[in-house]
Amino acid sequence: xxxxxxxxxxxxxxxxxxxxxxxxxxxxxxxxxxxxxxxxxxxxxxxxxxxxxxxxxxxxxxxxxxxxxxxxxxxxxxxxxxxxxxxxxxxxxxxxxxxxxxxxxxxxxxxxxxxxxxxxxxxxxxxxxxxxxxxxxxxxxxxxxxxxxxxxxxxxxxxxxxxxxxxxxxxxxxxxxxxx
Numbered sequence: 001x002x003x004x005x006x007x008x009x010x011x012x013x014x015x016x017x018x019x020x021x022x023x024x025x026x027x028x029x030x031x032x033x034x035x036x037x038x039x040x041x042x043x044x045x046x047x048x049x050x051x052x053x054x055x056x057x058x059x060x061x062x063x064x065x066x067x068x069x070x071x072x073x074x075x076x077x078x079x080x081x082x083x084x085x086x087x088x089x090x091x092x093x094x095x096x097x098x099x100x101x102x103x104x105x106x107x108x109x110x111x112x113x114x115x116x117x118x119x120x121x122x123x124x125x126x127x128x129x130x131x132x133x134x135x136x137x138x139x140x141x142x143x144x145x146x147x148x149x150x151x152x153x154x155x156x157x158x159x160x161x162x163x164x165x166x167x168x169x170x171x172x173x174x175x176x177x178x179x180x
Contacts, residue, residue, distance in 0.1 A: 041120035041149035048113075048121055049147050049155040052083065053165060055111055056130075059085045060163050062110060063132035070110070073129040081123055085111040090129040120150045130159055138163045 055072055062085070063070040074083050075095045082095035088107025096102050098116070101109040115123055127143030138161060145157040158166045 037120070038150065042153060044119065045121045045147045045149035045153070045155055048115070048123065049157070049167070051113060052123070052145060052147065053157060053167060055083060055085055055113065056157065056159060056165050058111060059130070060132045060137045063134050064137045067134045069131050069134055071129050071131050074123070074125050074127070078117070080114060080116040080119070082112060082114040083123070084109060084113075122148045124148065127159075132163055136163075 059070045059072045066087070068087060070085065070087055071090060072083060072085050073090045073093065075081065077095065079097065082101075084093055084095060084101050086093045086101070086103060086107055086109045088103065088105060092105045092107035093101055093103040093109055095112065095114060098114045099112050101112045103109050115121070124146045125143055127141065127145075130143050131140045132138070133140070139159060140161075142159045142161050145159070146154050147156075148154045153170055155167065155169045158168070160166070
């Protein structure tokens with residue numbers, strides 16, 4: 001009589017194989033999540049950059065149209081930061097929270113943009129306020145405005161004393177602006 005011996009192959013998952021697959025999936029997921037967060041921060045930075053550029057143009061145009069000085073001022077608080085297009089002195093207006101401002105001494109708030117502290121973007125500047133003159137819409141002093149997302153690809157608006165704005169980026173995310 002002939003004997004047949006058969007070895008049964010193990011079927012199913014092993015603990016080692018399952019752990020290795022989960023570890024690989026975890027690394028891939030975390031890498032993908034980080035990329036999505038950076039992409040979101042870059043999109044928020046581009047949106048803020050365009051909004052800030054519009055605010056600069058608005059302040060310059062309003063100074064000429066109103067025949068009075070118009071400022072773009074920057075304020076910080078624990079809740080976040082804001083920039084404000086307004087008439088009067090910088091000390092005449094202040095941000096009071098999410099998209100609202102309070103002005104005194106006849107000053108008028110024309111545009112308010114609030115940036116909550118938990119946004120993935122920071123707005124930094126070397127000027128507290130930029131005043132656009134009524135006569136020719138030039139500025140008393142220029143300034144550099146930087147929008148820095150958590151990914152670190154800053155977008156910079158440089159305002160010269162003629163009131164012109166040049167926009168550049170360290171690494172232009174979508175070709176929106178020239179390299180710095």
